[in-house]
Amino acid sequence: MSWRPLYRSSKFRHVYGKPANKEYCYDGVPITRSVQDNYFCSVNPKFIAVVTECAGGGAFYVIPIGQTGKIDPLQPKVCGHKGNVLDIKWNPFDDYIIASSSEDSTVKIWEIPKYGISKNITNSKLDLQSHSRRVGIVEWHPTAKDILFSAGYDYRIMIWNLNSGEQLIRNPVKILDCHKDVILSMSFNTDGSRLATSCKDKKMRIIDCHTGGVLQESSTKSHKTNKVLYLGNLKMLVSAGYSKWNNRQIALWDQEDLSVPLREEDLDGSLGVLFPFYDPDTHMLYLAGKGEGNIRYYEISSEKPYLHFLMDFRSTLPQKGMGVMPKRGLDVSTCEVFRFYKLVTIKSLIEPVSMIVPRRSESYQEDIYPMTAGAQPALTAQEWLNGTNKDPILMSLKPGCNRPQLSPLKKGNELLGPSDHVKNEQVAVNTFQENKEQRNTEKVQEQRKNLISNGYDLSECPVPKTENELLQMFYRQQEEIRRLRELVAQREIRVKQLELEIKNVRNSPVGY
Structure with a gap:
C-alpha cells in the first residue's frame, strides 16, 4: 500500500486575494493619525466612510462607492464633532444613516443625502450625550431596528433607542455597568441576545443584552485578549491578542465556558494589533495585522481541531484600518466571497482587496452563496426592548432574486413549530411583495418626475x-x-x- 497525504476537502481551499487596479482605488484620502486600535472605516453598497483629520474637531469622509480614482482635495466632509472621531458604523438597515463616536464624549447620528454630500455637514440628525468620557466604540444591533450600543472610556455601555420620543432619545434606555476598565471591542451573537466584550483588564465577558447580567467571564492569564468576535451560529468565539510570551495569538472559545480556550494558536512576534473578521456563510476567519499588509485566513469547523489554515494574502502596503463590504454588495459574477477596504496611510490610499473562489464557470455559484443576512430588520426597537429575540431575515444573492426568507425563529426561548414557521414565512413574503410593488410604483413615479x-x-x-x-x-x-x-x-x-x-x-x- 502506497502512502498518500491526507488533505481536508474544502471548496475554499484555494481562495485568493485580488487587490484592485489603481483606477479602482481611492487615491488622495488623508487618513486619521489616531493611535486608537479601531477600524476607522465603514462600508455599505452605497458609500465608503473614512475617518480623517479636521482643524478644530473630528471629521470623516463619505464617498460614493463608485467614485474611485483621485479624490478631490476639497472633498466635503462630515465634521460636527468637537474632538477626534474614534469610530464610525453604517446602519445595517439603512444605507444613508451612519453613527459616529468621538473624543468629545458624544455619539452622533448622521443622515447622508441620497447622492452623497456636496458640502460639509455640521449638523447631525441626533446627538447622544450621556457618556462622561470619550466614546471609543459604536455598534448597531444586528436584527433590531434603531437600537445602538456605545462603549465609552467611563467603562460603561449605553443602549440607545433611536426611535423613541424626542425627549427620551437623549437618554440611554439601558446602561451595562459591569466593566472595571476600558472596553476594547464588542461583538453580538447572531440574534443579538448576547454581547461579547474584551476589556483592558485582560478579561472577556459574555453579557445578556436584556438584563445586563454577565453570563460568562474568562479567567485565564495565558492569553491577553485585545479583540473578540462571535463566530456566527457555531456558538463559539475567537479572540485575538497576545500570549504570555508576547507572541501574537488567537484563541477559540466555547460561549458557555470561558474558563479554558478550545484552542490557542501562536502566530508571530509582531506587535501590531490583529483585526479579526468572520464570514458566517463560508465559515472563514480573516486576520489582518495593523501596520502590515498581510491577511491570513482560516476555515472554522465545529469539531476538533476547529481551526484550519488556508492561505496568506501578502502585500507591501501596510494597513492602518480596514472596512468590509456587506455580502449584499459583493460581485457574485466573479465568485467574490469577501471584500476588504485597506486604509494605507503612507500613500493616502484606500485599496479594495477581493477574496475570490477560483471557478471556471461564469454562472451563479449557489454552493458558495447560501442565504445571507439582508437589509431588513427582524424586530422593531420596542419588540427587542420587550425581550424578543429573532435571527436575521435572510436574502439570496442570486441576481434578480431578492426575496427575503426567515431564519428559524424563536418564540420566547422556544423554537417555532412548523405551522408557526410557515405562517410567519407567508406573512413575511406577502408583506415583502406588497412593499416591493409599492416601492416599484414609487420608483417609477419618481423617475418620471425627475x-x-x-x-x-x-x-x-x-x-x-x-x-x-x-x-x-x-x-x-x-x-x-x-x-x-x-x-x-x-x-x-x-x-x-x-x-x-x-x-x-x-x-x-x-x-x-
Whole structure:
C-alpha cells in the first residue's frame, strides 16, 4: 500500500486575494493619525466612510462607492464633532444613516443625502450625550431596528433607542455597568441576545443584552485578549491578542465556558494589533495585522481541531484600518466571497482587496452563496426592548432574486413549530411583495418626475461649477441608470413568471 497525504476537502481551499487596479482605488484620502486600535472605516453598497483629520474637531469622509480614482482635495466632509472621531458604523438597515463616536464624549447620528454630500455637514440628525468620557466604540444591533450600543472610556455601555420620543432619545434606555476598565471591542451573537466584550483588564465577558447580567467571564492569564468576535451560529468565539510570551495569538472559545480556550494558536512576534473578521456563510476567519499588509485566513469547523489554515494574502502596503463590504454588495459574477477596504496611510490610499473562489464557470455559484443576512430588520426597537429575540431575515444573492426568507425563529426561548414557521414565512413574503410593488410604483413615479434631460431635473441640478460637482452629477446619472436596469430586470422576471403560470393553467386537465 502506497502512502498518500491526507488533505481536508474544502471548496475554499484555494481562495485568493485580488487587490484592485489603481483606477479602482481611492487615491488622495488623508487618513486619521489616531493611535486608537479601531477600524476607522465603514462600508455599505452605497458609500465608503473614512475617518480623517479636521482643524478644530473630528471629521470623516463619505464617498460614493463608485467614485474611485483621485479624490478631490476639497472633498466635503462630515465634521460636527468637537474632538477626534474614534469610530464610525453604517446602519445595517439603512444605507444613508451612519453613527459616529468621538473624543468629545458624544455619539452622533448622521443622515447622508441620497447622492452623497456636496458640502460639509455640521449638523447631525441626533446627538447622544450621556457618556462622561470619550466614546471609543459604536455598534448597531444586528436584527433590531434603531437600537445602538456605545462603549465609552467611563467603562460603561449605553443602549440607545433611536426611535423613541424626542425627549427620551437623549437618554440611554439601558446602561451595562459591569466593566472595571476600558472596553476594547464588542461583538453580538447572531440574534443579538448576547454581547461579547474584551476589556483592558485582560478579561472577556459574555453579557445578556436584556438584563445586563454577565453570563460568562474568562479567567485565564495565558492569553491577553485585545479583540473578540462571535463566530456566527457555531456558538463559539475567537479572540485575538497576545500570549504570555508576547507572541501574537488567537484563541477559540466555547460561549458557555470561558474558563479554558478550545484552542490557542501562536502566530508571530509582531506587535501590531490583529483585526479579526468572520464570514458566517463560508465559515472563514480573516486576520489582518495593523501596520502590515498581510491577511491570513482560516476555515472554522465545529469539531476538533476547529481551526484550519488556508492561505496568506501578502502585500507591501501596510494597513492602518480596514472596512468590509456587506455580502449584499459583493460581485457574485466573479465568485467574490469577501471584500476588504485597506486604509494605507503612507500613500493616502484606500485599496479594495477581493477574496475570490477560483471557478471556471461564469454562472451563479449557489454552493458558495447560501442565504445571507439582508437589509431588513427582524424586530422593531420596542419588540427587542420587550425581550424578543429573532435571527436575521435572510436574502439570496442570486441576481434578480431578492426575496427575503426567515431564519428559524424563536418564540420566547422556544423554537417555532412548523405551522408557526410557515405562517410567519407567508406573512413575511406577502408583506415583502406588497412593499416591493409599492416601492416599484414609487420608483417609477419618481423617475418620471425627475428624469428630464438625460436623467436630471435641471431645476434641482444647477450647472456644475467645480470638478467635484461634475463628478457628483455623473454618479447621480450612473445611479439612475443602474436603478432603471434593475427595474427592467424585475419586470422581465415578473413577465416570465406570468408566462409560466399561464402555460401551467393551459396544460392542466379540466375537471377532477
